[in-house]
Amino acid sequence: MNLLLAWPGNETLAQSLGLALSVPVESPVTRRFPDGEAYLRVGEVRGRDVAIVASLDRPDEKTLPLLFLADALRAEGAASVGLIAPYLAYLRQDRQFLRGEAVTSRTFARLLSGAFQWLVTVDPHLHRYHSLGEIYSIETAVVHAAPEIAAWIKANVESPLVIGPDSESEQWVSEIAGAIGAPYATLEKTRRGDRDVEVTIPRIERWPGHTPVLADDIVSTGRTMVAAIGRLAELKRLAPVCIGVHAIFAQDAWQALMAAKPARIATCNTIEHPTNAIDLTAALAAGIRKLV
Amino acid sequence: MNLLLAWPGNETLAQSLGLALSVPVESPVTRRFPDGEAYLRVGEVRGRDVAIVASLDRPDEKTLPLLFLADALRAEGAASVGLIAPYLAYLRQDRQFLRGEAVTSRTFARLLSGAFQWLVTVDPHLHRYHSLGEIYSIETAVVHAAPEIAAWIKANVESPLVIGPDSESEQWVSEIAGAIGAPYATLEKTRRGDRDVEVTIPRIERWPGHTPVLADDIVSTGRTMVAAIGRLAELKRLAPVCIGVHAIFAQDAWQALMAAKPARIATCNTIEHPTNAIDLTAALAAGIRKLV
Structure with missing residues (x-):
């Protein structure tokens, strides 16, 4: 070529x-x-x-x-x-x-x-x-993207706990977490309506003091991340770092995610976006x- | 089917x-x-x-x-x-x-x-x-569309003079005019710049008292019609009826055409638009x- x-x-x-x-x-x-x-x-x-x-x-x-x-x-x-x-x-x-x-x-x-x-x-x-x-x-x-995401987390987040959006993501988040020797978890979702998603984070009490790192392949509406940030706040945990491979950010998704006040949002440069940080x-x- | x-x-x-x-x-x-x-x-x-x-x-x-x-x-x-x-x-x-x-x-x-x-x-x-x-x-x-356009003009415009946008349209406007026994002409354009088109209407003095009918196949930016309406005003002729087959009306074209104050705008119903009048x-x- x-x-x-x-x-x-x-x-x-x-x-x-x-x-x-x-x-x-x-x-x-x-x-x-x-x-x-x-x-x-x-x-x-x-x-x-x-x-x-x-x-x-x-x-x-x-x-x-x-x-x-x-x-x-x-x-x-x-x-x-x-x-x-x-x-x-x-x-x-x-x-x-x-x-x-x-x-x-x-x-x-x-x-x-x-x-x-x-x-x-x-x-x-x-x-x-x-x-x-x-x-x-x-x-x-x-x-x-997993190896580069793992390297970025290692360089930028102290004592990370990698959290995937659902059980299907387990293989992917376990690969990221495994590469840097960090623990991981996946969210459990209960959908109450179109825009009303309740999430729980099983066993999170096992990792006090860890910085939550919410990682997803596509950030589209961002609602799952927003719900997870809310849940972490209820649990009085550190604000999480949000990582996405593909920064779609449909409609007002970026604003909604920013309003939930994560510690940081970092995306891979597969879609050009101001949050691109992982090359x-x-x-x-x-x-x-x-x-x- | x-x-x-x-x-x-x-x-x-x-x-x-x-x-x-x-x-x-x-x-x-x-x-x-x-x-x-x-x-x-x-x-x-x-x-x-x-x-x-x-x-x-x-x-x-x-x-x-x-x-x-x-x-x-x-x-x-x-x-x-x-x-x-x-x-x-x-x-x-x-x-x-x-x-x-x-x-x-x-x-x-x-x-x-x-x-x-x-x-x-x-x-x-x-x-x-x-x-x-x-x-x-x-x-x-x-x-x-010519037969239906001709029938619409005959039913709606008294003493029409059918005017095509350019020499390429001559065959088409002559067909419309011929079907209703009306005279026709085509515009001559001098382009001075991207949005600055000067038009002349050859031999228009031969048809005093006729209602000009500007007919075009596609109304996209509408600039040619706007220029022709301006030229007709300079000649102190009746405000024209504007007819288009395809009502594209790109961007602000409809507003621009309305602002030039034609007697009426009538389009065929090939693209759904408030000006659709010719079925x-x-x-x-x-x-x-x-x-x-």
């Missing part, structure tokens, strides 16, 4: 990836006509192996222009076109929960597989699929090198 | 098409998760020939969910899936004007052709393509019957 293209909003990560991989970074021309249609233009790419750096949060407005860009690169003679999507969208709907539902993960995977030759992402939200290969027909590589450049570069 | 699905914002036209074609009309469940991803669910469609009514103005946020919906219909056993897109997007970029540009019309046509078996639209903005068949690999039918239901129903 010998050219990186930064999708708008991904310039910072693209530049650091370019440095790590010794690959030049360019930006395609992207704009919108007044009627909302996208315009795209690429530079000289003939014979080059190109990868686009484009995190796929808020995917609907982004995907169509991204498919246009991939087509334009091929039309201009690029030797190959890959996608570095640090956050990959549309994995939630991995089957029909109700009859008639669109299984959007399959359609989305087919569209991307038709436009790109390979895909690298970070911690995709896989539940019933065991690997991206079940729905993506192109080569994929998955980068794990995955090296891990992503290694993942890319494995594929191309 | 025995089921119409109304895409959000297309309910009014879908209902009147349903009546005209004696076909039931349903609405798919469409919503967004807080993180911006689309959720879609369809009803019982096994063995049915389904058509979605979805005008494609502001196409980027709409196209991905629309492709999901088409896939869901197929997965649920629909016998066929067609698209009634009264306004069809992405026809402007029909070649590279500058090296490296994405020819978005081709990619867009390939995506829709992969999702639908047929397509009906109204007056697509074709320039260098002679027909949709050059880029769409599915059956297409084009409905012309193309019968013409669209005839176009659909030709295909299915």
